[in-house]
Amino acid sequence: MSETVLILGATSAIARATAAAFAARGDALYLASRDLDELQRSAADLRLRYGVEVRYGTFDAEAISTHEAFLQSVLAEMPNLSGVVLAFGYLGDQQAARDFKVGAKIIAANFTGAASILNYCANYFEPLQRGFIIGIASVAGDRGRQSNYVYGAAKGALSLYLQGLRNRLFASGVRVITIKPGFVDTAMTYGLPGLFLVASPQDIGERIVATLGKSADVVYLPWFWRYIMLIIKHIPESIFKRMKL
Amino acid sequence: MARLITELSGWGRYPVQTCELERPERYADLRSDAASLIARGQGRSYGDAALNENGRVLLTERVNRLLDFDVENGVLRAEAGATLADILEMIVGKDWFLPVTPGTKFVSLGGCVAADVHGKNHHHECSFGDHVVAIELILADASRVTCSASENSELFWATIGGMGLTGIIGEVTLKLIPIPTPYMMVRHYRADNLEQLFRLLQGQDSDDRYSVAWIDSMASGRHLGRGIAMCGHHADAEELPVDFRSPAQIKRSRAIPFDFPSFVLNPLSIAAFNALYFRREGAKQQPFISSYDSFFYPLDAIGNWNRLYGKRGFVQYQCVIPEATASDGIRKLLEELSDSHRPSFLAVLKRFGAQGKGLLSFPMAGYTLALDLPIRDDGLFMLLDKLDKIVLQHGGRVYLAKDARLAADSFRAMYPRYDEWLKIKHAVDPQNAFCSSLSRRLEIGGKTP
Numbered sequence: 066m067s068e069t070v071l072i073l074g075a076t077s078a079i080a081r082a083t084a085a086a087f088a089a090r091g092d093a094l095y096l097a098s099r100d101l102d103e104l105q106r107s108a109a110d111l112r113l114r115y116g117v118e119v120r121y122g123t124f125d126a127e128a129i130s131t132h133e134a135f136l137q138s139v140l141a142e143m144p145n146l147s148g149v150v151l152a153f154g155y156l157g158d159q160q161a162a163r164d165f166k167v168g169a170k171i172i173a174a175n176f177t178g179a180a181s182i183l184n185y186c187a188n189y190f191e192p193l194q195r196g197f198i199i200g201i202a203s204v205a206g207d208r209g210r211q212s213n214y215v216y217g218a219a220k221g222a223l224s225l226y227l228q229g230l231r232n233r234l235f236a237s238g239v240r241v242i243t244i245k246p247g248f249v250d251t252a253m254t255y256g257l258p259g260l261f262l263v264a265s266p267q268d269i270g271e272r273i274v275a276t277l278g279k280s281a282d283v284v285y286l287p288w289f290w291r292y293i294m295l296i297i298k299h300i301p302e303s304i305f306k307r308m309k310l
Numbered sequence: 311m312a313r314l315i316t317e318l319s320g321w322g323r324y325p326v327q328t329c330e331l332e333r334p335e336r337y338a339d340l341r342s343d344a345a346s347l348i349a350r351g352q353g354r355s356y357g358d359a360a361l362n363e364n365g366r367v368l369l370t371e372r373v374n375r376l377l378d379f380d381v382e383n384g385v386l387r388a389e390a391g392a393t394l395a396d397i398l399e400m401i402v403g404k405d406w407f408l409p410v411t412p413g414t415k416f417v418s419l420g421g422c423v424a425a426d427v428h429g430k431n432h433h434h435e436c437s438f439g440d441h442v443v444a445i446e447l448i449l450a451d452a453s454r455v456t457c458s459a460s461e462n463s464e465l466f467w468a469t470i471g472g473m474g475l476t477g478i479i480g481e482v483t484l485k486l487i488p489i490p491t492p493y494m495m496v497r498h499y500r501a502d503n504l505e506q507l508f509r510l511l512q513g514q515d516s517d518d519r520y521s522v523a524w525i526d527s528m529a530s531g532r533h534l535g536r537g538i539a540m541c542g543h544h545a546d547a548e549e550l551p552v553d554f555r556s557p558a559q560i561k562r563s564r565a566i567p568f569d570f571p572s573f574v575l576n577p578l579s580i581a582a583f584n585a586l587y588f589r590r591e592g593a594k595q596q597p598f599i600s601s602y603d604s605f606f607y608p609l610d611a612i613g614n615w616n617r618l619y620g621k622r623g624f625v626q627y628q629c630v631i632p633e634a635t636a637s638d639g640i641r642k643l644l645e646e647l648s649d650s651h652r653p654s655f656l657a658v659l660k661r662f663g664a665q666g667k668g669l670l671s672f673p674m675a676g677y678t679l680a681l682d683l684p685i686r687d688d689g690l691f692m693l694l695d696k697l698d699k700i701v702l703q704h705g706g707r708v709y710l711a712k713d714a715r716l717a718a719d720s721f722r723a724m725y726p727r728y729d730e731w732l733k734i735k736h737a738v739d740p741q742n743a744f745c746s747s748l749s750r751r752l753e754i755g756g757k758t759p
Contacts (some may be wrong), residue, residue: 076335076336077335078335078372100336100338102337102338103336103337103338106337106375106377106389107375109375109376109377109378110375110376110377113376113377113378113379113400114376114396114399114400251335252311252312252333252334252335255311255312255313255314255333256312256313256314256315256331257312
């Protein structure tokens with residue numbers, strides 16, 4: 066049976082690839098982000114390539130007062146909504162985040178905004194006893210490092226939030242999946258030094274959609290990041306604090 | 311936007327230059343603050359057309375969406391980063407095909423416009439630009455202009471074949487051709503020498519919508535120019551057997567995993583291969599059914615085939631000689647090549663139809679010869695200079711999309727409409743923001759005086 070999926074933050078490379086992977090299965094889509102021109106282009110592309118129904122609308126993760134009305138407008142257009150992919154994220158500049166105005170924006174975009182919209186989504190799916198929520202967190206949320214700890218803290222909080230949501234929604238049969246991508250070849254990482262084992266967004270998008278057919282709750286993408294992070298998480302803090310990471 | 315400074319080359323892997331890459335993902339980011347910029351699609355031009363040494367290169371590969379398709383009239387609008395492969399995947403099932411296609415489908419739409427590419431049907435249907443309905447061009451000041459044969463037509467014909475030097479090609483609207491089936495009806499004709507080959511390419515009997523000739527570049531003397539004319543058209547449903555089942559789709563299944571040592575392709579191995587190929591393909595005298603992939607894109611089945619030529623890369627030399635002097639000119643070129651004892655793994659001869667309106671477009675009525683020449687030593691470049699002289703003496707020109715080494719004065723002599731082009735370039739890009747390693751080498755463009 067085909068799904069109807071809402072993609073939040075649909076203009077990022079990972080989101081676009083995930084949307085394409087859903088469309089390739091024949092699923093209908095609602096694309097949401099701040100950039101309407103981009104959404105219109107991506108929607109046209111998905112319709113032409115895959116012949117599926119694609120709608121789109123404006124969504125601003127940081128404007129939390131608009132989230133409830135936003136979800137209502139999505140449901141008005143697509144009453145069969147069966148799943149949500151939370152794909153927005155904002156890396157920001159860790160150096161600039163020493164000014165908390167910048168840090169607050171990173172937290173608002175990655176965590177507060179995410180918790181807000183997911184709350185409405187969860188409240189919608191729970192009584193229906195169906196649906197799925199896929200949240201894209203990050204390996205950066207597994208351990209705080211000086212190079213990106215504000216982003217990491219927000220993504221780590223998102224992981225924790227998704228974990229709690231999964232626990233709450235288990236009884237009502239709503240699936241909550243946490244995705245933790247490693248390095249992916251996107252605008253966020255383009256040109257950054259020191260990257261290794263960089264995955265393509267297409268590969269990540271296909272694997273995100275494939276998690277629906279599996280039972281895992283927390284998925285590292287590509288898989289080997291689970292073991293890389295296992296090692297990083299087990300470095301004693303007394304040593305870790307001395308490392309330049 | 312984040313940038314990546316890296317070594318970059320074209321498909322021929324020569325030259326290799328340091329460029330600063332930028333890779334936008336949004337249409338609105340197809341612009342740049344750089345003083346020197348060239349757009350690059352799939353990097354399938356062979357030489358330095360999509361390089362900008364110590365300057366900015368704007369990768370369009372992520373701005374690749376199909377935007378609109380009028381399935382009744384076969385008109386498609388897409389972002390210029392979309393590849394022909396993306397387009398074919400969507401249109402063939404709806405009984406439409408590309409009006410003109412080069413020998414690989416892994417090229418961007420913008421690249422096809424910028425190089426005004428041609429295909430095997432040039433003698434009937436001209437080049438890519440003749441089928442472009444409109445272009446959205448992004449100028450140096452980031453403003454967007456729609457150009458077509460009727461709107462901003464001067465800028466349009468300066469951009470068709472303009473090697474990306476008038477602006478960033480953002481969107482392209484293309485008129486497609488209808489096809490009865492996705493299959494090709496193909497026939498091979500054998501020619502034992504150049505004269506016979508020319509006769510096949512201009513002959514009424516052997517002519518078809520698509521035609522191209524493979525030449526055994528190692529043959530000399532009375533066999534000089536021996537080869538096989540390969541002709542075909544989109545098969546009608548009646549031409550297919552009633553119980554015809556589609557052959558398995560050609561997928562890019564094999565790739566050259568490493569640079570071949572340069573001794574693999576030597577005169578002996580190429581001569582042996584050519585003799586075998588001549589006999590095997592020449593034996594296909596009866597019409598046969600082919601997939602469009604194996605007819606148009608035989609080399610796409612081998613990923614990274616450019617690695618065959620070894621680490622130093624190769625030069626593809628493609629020129630056109632006008633009709634009147636073609637037979638003499640092509641013969642001289644082949645003789646020069648044969649005398650040089652430099653093996654050309656691939657030699658292709660093709661007939662061109664009328665010249666288009668693109669001011670810097672390559673095709674003109676006549677015959678085009680393409681040669682793949684691995685770089686072994688600098689002697690190759692001396693040979694190519696000799697070939698340039700022959701081309702010039704016969705009133706021909708060299709294809710910029712393949713070029714890595716032509717001299718600026720030769721370019722001027724080969725492209726007589728350059729002055730017309732330059733006026734338009736000066737009007738839209740007075741600071742010469744759009745430039746490439748090729749444009750600097752050939753002294754194309756420059757700031758408005």
